Amino acid sequence: MPNWKQATWILLPVSLGIALVVLRPSANGPVSDEGRGVRTTAARSQPGSPSLPASVFAPPPPSAPDLAAEIAGLLATGNANDQAHVFDQLWPELVSTDARAAAKLAGQWPPGPLRMELIRRLARLWSASDIGAAVAWLADLDGRPEQREAVRAMAAELGRTDSAGAIELSQYFGVGYEDGSLEHLVQLWTEESPRDAVAWITSRPAGPERDLLLARIAWVRAQSDPAEAVALVTAYMPPGTARDEALAAVARQWAVRDQGAALAWAGRLPSGPLRARSFAAIQAGVKSR
Amino acid sequence: MKILAILRRYRLFLAAVAGLSLLSPETRAQLAAGQSKFLGNIISTSVPSNFATYWNEVTPENGGKWGTVESTRNVMNWTQLDTAYNFAKANGFKFKEHTLIWGAQYPTWLTSLSTADQRAEIEEWMSLLAARYPDLWAVDVVNEPVKTPLPFKDALGGDGATGWDWVITSFQLARKYFPNAKLFINEYGTENDATARGQMLTIINLLKARGLIDGIGIQSHYFNLDSMTGAQMTACLDAYAATGLDLYITELDMRGPLQNEASQASQYQAIFPAIWTHAAVKGVTLWGYIEGQTWKAGTGILNSDNTERAAMTWLKAYVTGTLTLPSITTQPSSQTATVGGNLSFSVTATGTAPLTYQWKLNGADISGATSSSYSISNVQASQAGNYTVTVSNVAGAVTSTTATLTVNAAPTPPPSSGGGGGGGGALSPWFLAMLALASLARLRNNRR
Numbered sequence: 001m002p003n004w005k006q007a008t009w010i011l012l013p014v015s016l017g018i019a020l021v022v023l024r025p026s027a028n029g030p031v032s033d034e035g036r037g038v039r040t041t042a043a044r045s046q047p048g049s050p051s052l053p054a055s056v057f058a059p060p061p062p063s064a065p066d067l068a069a070e071i072a073g074l075l076a077t078g079n080a081n082d083q084a085h086v087f088d089q090l091w092p093e094l095v096s097t098d099a100r101a102a103a104k105l106a107g108q109w110p111p112g113p114l115r116m117e118l119i120r121r122l123a124r125l126w127s128a129s130d131i132g133a134a135v136a137w138l139a140d141l142d143g144r145p146e147q148r149e150a151v152r153a154m155a156a157e158l159g160r161t162d163s164a165g166a167i168e169l170s171q172y173f174g175v176g177y178e179d180g181s182l183e184h185l186v187q188l189w190t191e192e193s194p195r196d197a198v199a200w201i202t203s204r205p206a207g208p209e210r211d212l213l214l215a216r217i218a219w220v221r222a223q224s225d226p227a228e229a230v231a232l233v234t235a236y237m238p239p240g241t242a243r244d245e246a247l248a249a250v251a252r253q254w255a256v257r258d259q260g261a262a263l264a265w266a267g268r269l270p271s272g273p274l275r276a277r278s279f280a281a282i283q284a285g286v287k288s289r
Numbered sequence: 290m291k292i293l294a295i296l297r298r299y300r301l302f303l304a305a306v307a308g309l310s311l312l313s314p315e316t317r318a319q320l321a322a323g324q325s326k327f328l329g330n331i332i333s334t335s336v337p338s339n340f341a342t343y344w345n346e347v348t349p350e351n352g353g354k355w356g357t358v359e360s361t362r363n364v365m366n367w368t369q370l371d372t373a374y375n376f377a378k379a380n381g382f383k384f385k386e387h388t389l390i391w392g393a394q395y396p397t398w399l400t401s402l403s404t405a406d407q408r409a410e411i412e413e414w415m416s417l418l419a420a421r422y423p424d425l426w427a428v429d430v431v432n433e434p435v436k437t438p439l440p441f442k443d444a445l446g447g448d449g450a451t452g453w454d455w456v457i458t459s460f461q462l463a464r465k466y467f468p469n470a471k472l473f474i475n476e477y478g479t480e481n482d483a484t485a486r487g488q489m490l491t492i493i494n495l496l497k498a499r500g501l502i503d504g505i506g507i508q509s510h511y512f513n514l515d516s517m518t519g520a521q522m523t524a525c526l527d528a529y530a531a532t533g534l535d536l537y538i539t540e541l542d543m544r545g546p547l548q549n550e551a552s553q554a555s556q557y558q559a560i561f562p563a564i565w566t567h568a569a570v571k572g573v574t575l576w577g578y579i580e581g582q583t584w585k586a587g588t589g590i591l592n593s594d595n596t597e598r599a600a601m602t603w604l605k606a607y608v609t610g611t612l613t614l615p616s617i618t619t620q621p622s623s624q625t626a627t628v629g630g631n632l633s634f635s636v637t638a639t640g641t642a643p644l645t646y647q648w649k650l651n652g653a654d655i656s657g658a659t660s661s662s663y664s665i666s667n668v669q670a671s672q673a674g675n676y677t678v679t680v681s682n683v684a685g686a687v688t689s690t691t692a693t694l695t696v697n698a699a700p701t702p703p704p705s706s707g708g709g710g711g712g713g714g715a716l717s718p719w720f721l722a723m724l725a726l727a728s729l730a731r732l733r734n735n736r737r
Contacts, residue, residue: 083335084335084336084338087335088338113366113368117334117335120334121334156584159584159585160583160584160585160586161586178397178398178400179356179393179394179395179396179397180392180393180394180395180437180440181356181393181394183393184392184393184394184437187436187437188512191477191478191512192512219438223482223484223485249438256484256488257484284448284452287448287451287452288435288448288452288453288488288491289452289487289488289491
């Protein structure tokens, strides 16, 4: 008497394996509807997928133009599963084999969320594999609305391992100033690695861009070492409104933790707008405790 | 070719069979399914195919930030938020909007407006959001009020008499536009900073006194948690829990102090139980989980190919209650061997995989002896002693009973029995002893 329950468990994986092979798309055209989601690339990249004699069953890997055409065909269906398959499998494969073909496809896609998503993913993947070529592509996007998104995506990828690189990339393309994200990036880096952040900012060329980020670094440092924060601002920011604002912000943070020390510092300032502003900031800091 | 033709003919059937065997991810149970608190994660621009295998709450990573939705004034891009929201709704998961008011990733055009126009835009942002997503479970109303300066806080009343008027106004507006959602405040860096936590508590008490807040979000990122102990985390949670509000860990990630897989797993084991067992904590959201897709390298608990890192193996077993200590089912046996011989100790154990082994001789680790059996070839007298093996997994470790190895001297060839035919072998100790005794006897006789 056959045990059908056991037989089913044996047959299921076997059938799956056969199905994966049978439903592999041809190298030159889109796969039939029932094959979506279990495509050649999926089988190739999935660990543990059945290994059968390649010479008998497996078609050669699709060339970049074929892959690009396949991606275009799948995206055009508007089917969510097709889209997921493209983003999970095919798009990374195209970027890794021929990023320029991917850039061309993304650039030719009609404007809209899908094009933006292709751009974002291309930026992340390309920067991870070839940052130089990826940055050159960014420069080619100059003036196009997607450049900003691509810079953000690339900075996010870089920022995973290299905060300074992410900041410098954003600065170069002028992205992240207006929405506070660049300052926030510097802020978190300072929280994590204050020495690195201070060393980086003090090595940057002087100017308003450095002042903006230095003020945020000082704001963070003021939570643990207000005296260092004051010294940083006074040593590296030129006298003026921006410096006074940065010092007042430090004073506010200082007052949250040590009102007496903050008052003593402000008391030593010469009479004038900075002193008045610092006392007001100290008052606000005390109120916020 | 005939086989291929047959297979092609039945490929629809086979595809259906294959489909059945590949259960839809959404049908798999999540780690915290059926528990009183949720374990969620973020969704970025698309939903990872295995999201519902693990998580049962959704927070949009960037899609719900104002700067993402309205990067161009009055042009709303809901794409990312729709993706996350619709996925949550389709799967019956809680969905938390993140975030309404924050000093980063706000629309770039906002700061050039007058204060009055900024206020109008803030209210418009909230009303459009509420209209599109009527079924929000919760909303992070203000993100990072203490740590991140808000450049447009004057539009919300500035510091004001309380020092935090702008936060109060934000919550008042949120209550107006999201009357059915839970309203949260969210902050980082208060986990190990009592002063910052004190400021947060000041704000929270202001909001609580006005009936405006329902929960406290504690971000819990790696740059704070990696240097903390479970006891420190408990102290933080206790301080917030004293407000009587529900607590939520909102952006959990850890890399471990040594920034490697083992260190990450150890840090999860040190911190997560303090969080998960705390009565006031009603849910935990991780800030990403797939290595290569998280905001910082080393914070993922799945590898980029979706295989589990040690932290995930532990977390899964811990949350589902299937974490089991190793248990030794077959103890190593004592053995007797002869110098120059071979032998092997072995142990059999069960428990949450993976199990690791360390054999010891007289309590000291034996280098390289790290599998379930330990073989010795050409055994020497110096290897005699007490052998144990410690079996470990993410739940802990257990040590076997002692197995004693006795090593006997190698048998020697018998001494030659005269006749001159033998020879060449070493003299046995017995023979030497007999010789010595005979010499002694002769010496005594001579003295007499």
